[in-house]
Every structure is written in C-alpha cells, then in structure tokens.
Amino acid sequence: MIRIRPQRYGLRIYNNDPEKSSEMKAVLFVMSALLLVQSAWAAPDPVNGQKLFAASQCLNCHGTEVFSRPDRKVKSLAELESQVRRCDANLPTNWYDDEILDVVAYLNKTYYKFAAPAANTGAVPAAGNTPAAQ
Numbered sequence: 001m002i003r004i005r006p007q008r009y010g011l012r013i014y015n016n017d018p019e020k021s022s023e024m025k026a027v028l029f030v031m032s033a034l035l036l037v038q039s040a041w042a043a044p045d046p047v048n049g050q051k052l053f054a055a056s057q058c059l060n061c062h063g064t065e066v067f068s069r070p071d072r073k074v075k076s077l078a079e080l081e082s083q084v085r086r087c088d089a090n091l092p093t094n095w096y097d098d099e100i101l102d103v104v105a106y107l108n109k110t111y112y113k114f115a116a117p118a119a120n121t122g123a124v125p126a127a128g129n130t131p132a133a134q
C-alpha cells in the first residue's frame, strides 16, 4: 500500500510493500510529468510580479519615475531583463529566475510596453522592424 502524506516541506511517499514498487514508479512518473508540464507552460505572471515588486526594496535607490522618464536607458525587453537582474543583485531578495521574469513582465506591462519576444511565437519580424542595413 502506497500512502502519500503532505509534509511541511513537500510530500512524503511511503511504500511498505515491496511488491508494489511498480505502483510506486507509476506515482513518481505522474508526479514528475506534472512538474515538467508546469515548468514548461508557466508564462511570466505580471500580477505576481507586481506583488513581488511591491514587497521588494526596489524603490530604495530610485522611484518608479526612472521607468517612464523620457531619457530612460532601457530600450528593449532583453535590456529590461538584464537591468532587473543587475539591480536585483544589489538586494538580498534572492528572487528565482521565474520571479525575475514576473517582475520584468509587470514593469513591461505597466511602464515600458515592449512587444512580447518574437522567439516564443516563432513569428517572423515585420519588414519595418528589421534593423537597418549598416
């Protein structure tokens, strides 16, 4: 008999019956498949980004006006992501990668409004968006 019990730090799987080890494998297989699906499909979440940003110390050094000033430095979604990573490195926040991306999504939605990255959609950039020939 296999029992799964919630623990403080995750789940504990008991297997008292050696004959049931294939059942055990099936349970583990389904659980790891679910984890894979979750990490592959999780899109950046600006609502979570807003919460993280509000709870952070991001505004210790500058206000939100740096995001919308006319001469702002960040000119693309990629630059926004690297700037958030640089700034976050000054804080003891220890955001995970997906949390950084949530904050980037929030700042982009609220202030920067860059188009979503074309890489995810497989879309070919429109002719007007291609960089000018040197």
Ligand code: HEC
Binding pocket: 056, 057, 058, 059, 060, 061, 062, 066, 067, 071, 072, 073, 074, 080, 083, 084, 087, 088, 090, 091, 103, 107
């Ligand atoms: C230790 C001080 C400090 C902290 C803390 C900090 N920043 Fe910054 N941030 C800066 C400085 C300095 C600049 C550049 C400002 C300038 O050019 O006038 C900057 C610029 C930025 C920019 C670019 C603004 C532009 O011009 O487009 C973004 C975006 C940004 N920070 C986001 C964040 C986020 C998100 C956090 C929290 C994770 C954060 N910052 C925390 C110092 C900090």
